[in-house]
Amino acid sequence: MDPVTPHNTQQAQRKAAMAVLAHAEAGEIAARLRNLALPAHQDLRTPENGLVMLRGRVGGDGAPFNLGEATVSRAAVRLASGEVGFGYTLGRDSEKARLIALCDALVQSRDFGPAVERDVIAPLREQLTVRQKQAAAETAATKVDFYTMVRGEG
Numbered sequence: 355m356d357p358v359t360p361h362n363t364q365q366a367q368r369k370a371a372m373a374v375l376a377h378a379e380a381g382e383i384a385a386r387l388r389n390l391a392l393p394a395h396q397d398l399r400t401p402e403n404g405l406v407m408l409r410g411r412v413g414g415d416g417a418p419f420n421l422g423e424a425t426v427s428r429a430a431v432r433l434a435s436g437e438v439g440f441g442y443t444l445g446r447d448s449e450k451a452r453l454i455a456l457c458d459a460l461v462q463s464r465d466f467g468p469a470v471e472r473d474v475i476a477p478l479r480e481q482l483t484v485r486q487k488q489a490a491a492e493t494a495a496t497k498v499d500f501y502t503m504v505r506g507e508g
Contacts, residue, residue: 364462371461371475372454376443378478380450383457386474393466395456398438399430401448427451437462 375383403425410421428442429451439459441451460470 367467367471368458368461371457371471374475374479374482375441375454375457377482380447380453382478382481383450383453383474386477387453387456389473390460390466390469392456392460393463394434395431395459397429397452398432399428401427401429401452403427403446403448429455431455431459433459433463435463435465 404427405423406426408421408424409418411418424444425446426442426444427446427448427450428440429448430438430440431452432438437459439455439457439462441454441456441458443450443454457470457474460466461475463470
């Protein structure tokens with residue numbers, strides 16, 4: 355077996371989990387985690403808020419420019435078994451950043467990874483999908499089709 359494959363699989367799994375957790379509310383994540391027997395863990399980096407510079411490009415491929423700053427919260431958590439998780443989120447929600455970091459560490463754990471995927475990530479992914487479909491349906495309902503009418507003269 356290729357030694358890079360397990361790493362790439364775990365990295366893809368973490369990336370997919372972070373995509374879901376970034377869009378979930380802190381209360382939703384906490385409620386799902388309450389159903390699990392969490393292992394001992396400690397904060398490596400207590401949640402903190404800061405700013406990041408947003409960069410943009412005109413037309414998507416033009417010269418880069420500084421668009422402005424955005425507030426970000428970050429945290430880092432280590433499980434007793436050694437896995438380290440990192441959490442970042444837009445805004446000043448420190449608790450959400452800590453919960454994301456905890457989930458990131460748990461996803462990496464052989465003992466807790468499958469349970470977190472099944473009991474936390476998958477239900478949140480379903481909720482996110484439903485919300486996205488509702489938003490798409492609401493947007494589609496307001497769609498206006500513009501067309502040119504040929505006026506008959508005479």
